[in-house]
Amino acid sequence: MPADLAVLGLGHLGLPAARTATAAGIGTIGYDPDARAVAELNAGRPPAGTGLSAAEVRRMLSAGFRATSDPAVLEKVRTALICAPTPPGEDRAPGMGAVRAAVLTLGERLRPRTTVVVESTVRPGDTEGYVAPLLEKASGLRAGRDFHLACAPSRLDPGNRTHGYANTPRVIGGLTPACTEAAAALYGRLTEKVVRARGVREAEMTAVLETNYRHVNIALVNEMAVLCHDLGVDLWDVIRCAETKPFGFQAFRPGPGVGGHGAPVDPALLDRGERTPGYPLRLVEAAQEANARMPRYVAQRAAALLNEYGKSARGARVLLLGVTYKADLADQAGSPAPEIALRLLEMGAQIGYHDPHVPQWQVAGRPVPRADSLYESAAAADLTLLLQHHRVYDLQSLSAKAQLLLDTRGAGPSGAAHRL
Structure with missing residues (x-):
């Protein structure tokens, strides 16, 4: 099966995307600069943290999927997903090193009319203000004119047996309406529902809202856990009772901390020194402190x-x-x-x-x-x-x-x- 789609980054974001695309009958190639990880994957052994089993990877390989560390394969694809990891740095902002490397590698081989979609966790403004200039400089092409560029933030919940890649609605925002539609055409084959955002920044900000919502609510119930223990109240019974309310309440449960790949985002981290937002999200900052x-x-x-x-x-x-x-x-x-x-x-x-x-x-x-x-x-x-x-x-x-x-x-x- 000739490759039509390239997935750059074969970790917790990229491998599920590649699996879904392969299952949909799309010729898919996976690119990752880690040659050792690529060899393990082609041998049917998935990396830890992707949520995929060895059997699922073997089925992908049987259906024609292949992983490679050779960037030459990117010259022939018509669609590319940027799924490189963005682990938070010391300032809690997404680390963009792997994204930058993936974008430059793709940009040097980018062809006109290719559709590029950013699934990696980025800050609002990064698809247009960071990814686009790198692609344009490396390729000599113009985003929104010579190639399509969009953002479709990941909504993966590893280990969730009810909501997977295919049945979770995906939000998509493009640099132009044509970019949005080009990306929507791809995701229409991968997911049951596509939600079009007004633009690329709205799509990026959707991920920020979803992540902050989780952290703020976990912080609330974590603080309730401390309070209830001090007062001799059974919080778990309180939650059991509260979640019977059919409106205005969603149950969250406390724990020893908050893990995962999505870190809460404060507006102070959203821009690259261009301006300082005047209204910080104080609830997000307080939630970060409570969870920490x-x-x-x-x-x-x-x-x-x-x-x-x-x-x-x-x-x-x-x-x-x-x-x-x-x-x-x-x-x-x-x-x-x-x-x-x-x-x-x-x-x-x-x-x-x-x-x-x-x-x-x-x-x-x-x-x-x-x-x-x-x-x-x-x-x-x-x-x-x-x-x-x-x-x-x-x-x-x-x-x-x-x-x-x-x-x-x-x-x-x-x-x-x-x-x-």
Whole structure:
């Protein structure tokens, strides 16, 4: 099958896109500069954090998909998706190094009438103000005139068995109306519903609103968790009652921190020094602070629980269950587990971990012992601390084996463990 679509970046964004396109009968090639990762992928072994199984990758390969680190393949495609990672930097702004490299690689081989779509997480204004100039300089072509350029921010929820790439509506905004329609023609084959934004910045800002909505609401319920614990109120029962309201309420649940690839975005990070917005999103800043406090709070709760049962955190054996950011995935992006582990180590605790998806784990450059036998390790630990509720964890059985069990996810039945 000749390649018509190129997906640049074969991580948690690019590989699901390539899989969906291949399943739709679109000739798809995947480009990634990491030759080793490409070789693993072509051998049927997906990288961690993509949510794809080896069987799914093998089916992609059988349907004609191939990955490569040779940029020459980009010369013949008519559509290209920029799916390079943008991990947040120290200022929480998306790191654009991988996007820049992908855009320049594509730009040097860009042909007229090609459609380029940015799926990578970018700041509002970056598709037009950052990606377009790089493509134009590298190719000698004009965005919106010689080639189409649009943004379709990712809406992936890794591990979600109900909403996947194909049945989640996609928002698309182009540099021009023709750019929007060119991108919509592609996504009309990949998803059940395409939502056209007024322009490219509206599409980019949609992702900002969705991400900030998640973080602000998680921050609210995290602060409620601390308040309810101090007042002796069962927050989990409060949430159970509140979510029966058929309007005006959506249930969020607390946890040890907020992980994932999408970081909350403040307007101060939106422009590249061109102007300073006059109205900062104070709720977003407050939410970031509230969520950032949770790992410290969890470590303090662990120490207080040990003390309540006559044990000191110093010298205590603490078993951490689940160190990934999301249940039943290997992705550790933004997981609060390393900070919680480090704070416990600073208290003098001896930590071990168990996670079926993470064969090796380090904290501050030091390897953490992995528990081979879950129940024996829980029985031997002074405190078992559930950070992520993978399906393999039976909280009822664990509570019977563990000396002390602190459930930060409210995953077990009431009374089975101490809850956040």
